[in-house]
Amino acid sequence: MRVETGGNRLNRDRAVRFTLNGVSRAGLAGDTLSAALLADGQVLQGRSFKYHRPRGPVTAGSEEPNALFTLGQGGAQMPNMRGTTQEIFDGLQAATQNHVGSLRHDAMAVNDLFSRFLSAGFYYKTFMWPRAFWERVYEPIIRAAAGLGALSGEDSVERYDRAWAHCDLLIIGSGPAGLMAALTAGRRGERVLLVEEDMRLGGRLDAESFAIGDDTGAVWAAGIAAELASLPNVRVMTRTTVTGAYDGGTYGAYERVGEHLGTIPDGAPRGCFWRIVAGRAILAGGAHERMIGFPNNDRPGIMQASAVRAYLHRYGVAPARRIAVFGNNDNAWRTVTDLQAAGVEVTALIDTRDGVTPTVDCPVYTGAQVVETRGRLGLRNLDVRDANGVHRVEAECLAVSGGWNPSVHLTCHMNGRPIWRDDIAAFVSVAGSVPNLQAIGAANGDFSTAAALRAGVEAGGGGEVPKAEDGPVNITPFWHVTGVKGRQWLDFQNDVTVKDVTLAHRENFRSVEHMKRYTTLGMATDQGKLSNVGGLAVLAELAGREIPDVGTTTFRPPYTPVPVAALAGRTARGQFQPHRLTPSDGLSRERNASFVEAGQWHRAAWFPEGEETTWKQSADREVGWVRNAVGVCDVTTLGKIDVQGPDAVRLLDLIYAGKMSTLKPGKVRYGLMLREDGLVMDDGTCARLGDDRYVITTTTAAAGEVMAHVEFCTQALHPEWQVSAVSVTDQWAQFAVAGPQSSALLQGLLGHELTDAEWPFMGCGPVQIGGVAGRLFRISFSGEMAYEIAVPARYGDALARELTARAQALGGGLYGMEALNILRVEKGFITHAEIDGRISADDLGMGRMVSPSKDCIGKVMSQRDGLHGPQRKQLVGLRAVGEGRLLSGAHLFDVGVEPAPDADWGHVSSACVSPSLGAIALGFVVNGRARHGEQIRALDLLRGNDVICEICDPVFMDPEGGRMRG
């Protein structure tokens, strides 16, 4: 219910309308979803995971286990959103989760009746019989029942940013400790970044009735926030949760940019994932209050005492008219006075400790425990047991305080473990667990306001400390009630009880890591923030050990859930990787080309013309143009590396298997590069343009790899050599001009003859195309008379159009990757389909290309036993016998024999249907070179392909190469 006092976050004059499960509801501006519902008297806000028990909010913050909602619909639907942190806005659509039928009448609540059969690890002991039922019956049922919220299945419409932030000092959390650290360091001129999870600065200062100096905590915090905003060297980010600590002083953080708004401006992101790089960092993230285990301690209305105070002070809400308080420490007592000051009836203060005298004015039970609760859809009353017996207390809300857990998570993200302090009965972090990260204030076990302020000032560089309360921590550990029947919940979200931990221990899952996985305690979206320590305490009891001996499990990022889309940011969908466009891209699109991706490049695959409807029709036509007239193809994408210097030739002899030192100026040589392990890395050409100047080419997708390899050689292997290599792939637009009419085309373009004498096969040199200085190479990947012509890339588009027009005039035109592939398979020319990382030079039939008279990278290893001889899979051609086409990836087996893994003789690496030769392929067969003429079976069971083929020479046409040599 709403009370008149408190509500320091509210604008009581502004109502906000939202819907819950399709029904119109209302709250006040400043409310969270759970606060608005509590104000409305609705304490039932969810159903538990396994048993579908009615649940209400336990907290007022991001550690909430129960009050989870699905917000939005369709592409904007977000499941498992915490009602305790979701600010309401006009038009917010919220739905409760995990019930069949209504929230009040959940059909799945029947699970609770079968709880005996659904305890920890039940799926290891049930659903075993009959075997056939598992896949068809049990799994679909379990799958449908599992999980809490659901995705819509539609593509997300929201966009997320990623960004970097840099600072000298990162302060995580803006309670009293964080604020004072930011103020102190900020006034000293440090570059400070203050990051706060909540919607405004102050931490719990606006959730308590503590004063700082003469101001309420909330007013004081607002004053500090204003001064921080005025300092140019201080940057403040609210609604931002630091999610993880990483190497090098880097922290991940998720900022909820638009989650509290109904509409966001076009182009704005819904959230932003930050990578923050900090010189040093201070963790002032506070602490989480623990619950206590007692029978049926999970009813709606049972919540943290600190949450009850937070709802009162921040939102002017009391969860019920009659409230009782149950705790094991002095801090719980202020709940009574705060509630009574707001006019709420407190029906009991129950303290587990003997001999304490709480300074409160309500019925008090000391040395007492809650032993039972009642009320199915919400707490109605409870039983208290003390030395005098059992007493009934009427209350619709029970404020529980089992102590406080400092929020140590970030300090343990690099495998650090926290240490136990008996005086506060809690874990704290060990200094240095994360380099340059220091925990202060409540995050470090210093729970009083004064201690937090002091710690903040010290961490910020020293100065005056404002006056505030400095109450000691008086706590006696109390984890759960004993000697009573009834399930006691530890992990609310995953529905794990004390009984489950006991069961795990009995079944010998005794280490904390095993207990966690067996029971799933701490594995839900709240990551055990409220349950971990309670679970450890039970385990310690069972093992007869102390809590610190049991230890904790590993803490991992993210601290709170992060949308995966935020981790992707803008690099999603079409922008997953950059797009590299060729100089002829514009022309290709005008021609309605279809494209294929090669690495990051987009290359035209075929150019449809006339009545053509399939790629094969276009590709066959283009193949015909190249074989009979002339074709033009953009080959800019192949890596081009300029190698220069007095020692250039030594570098080339090192990286190429063949000898490049005998290459003369104006000549081009084909070469293989080997890896250190002796297998082939890449093939390409090396052209000598001048005395000490070369250009080497690489396959498109391996350009980066080869460049890195060359850099390694020049930087690490021989830094003393006078040689330099630089990429010129983008500098030169390069086109293949191939076919019987290629010389005629280029002679027309260049205005002079191209004689065999001046331009022999594998020759190169400078040419002028009008006023533009270009390069010409007489090389061929098609097997026809061919050239490649290059100009500076700014002229690439113009040259492409010029070449295309001239080719058309000669009865040819543009050809794309599909045609190029058919042409090169016909000629047995290899690509990385063949060079797949397992292939040696000898496998390719190119063993003699590894020069015997010089060393090269990979030379020694290539001579290992096992990389030579008849047991190796060797490159062959394959020609289909009869009907059917070959598929690359098919494996090769003897004809007429049952195929088996140990009778697998090789595979098909590249296949096509040649317009002139039919179904052909390149592949690798054991001892293939000795098996020409034999038949073999190509089998691809995944695609239902089964073809008999003949092993033959990989060069299917013009084996002497007369067409390209001229």
Added chain:
Amino acid sequence: MVDLIEKSAFSGAELPFVAGGLTLDEAPIDALWSVSPYAGAQVPLDLQVGRCGQNTIWAGADMWFTTQAPPDLTGIAAVTEQGDGWVALDLTGDGWGHVLARICPVDPMLISQGVCVRTDLGHMFALIIGLGRGVRIMGMRSFAHSLHHELVEAMQSQAARQRM
């Protein structure tokens, strides 16, 4: 006689692009050469590491760009033409650092006038030069449209956030 016409790598891209008080525009590159001194060689040019010199730009390990045709450096340094291989966009205006922070990991405060940084820009490698009033972002030609798109999107996002 064939007359080949030049075409900008940004042809078809919206430039200049203005959003949130910032401007993105092409900085056309007429000519550019890479100069990589050989081991131990002395090059008669103003070569500074991490900074622009007179007509020179630091472009990475042992490499500089120069905007003027270098003298004959045979035997001293490797020289290649790069005027077509690289493109440049200028991002200028108050708050350019916020836009850059969305796609580049380098601290904008370090990129003051004359500073050259070789880094990542949204999965592409880039050379960023401080202009004082902003930055010049150089990338490889084939990435031009992706570069433009990333920057425009970051500018739009930042401009939209300013309206929130």
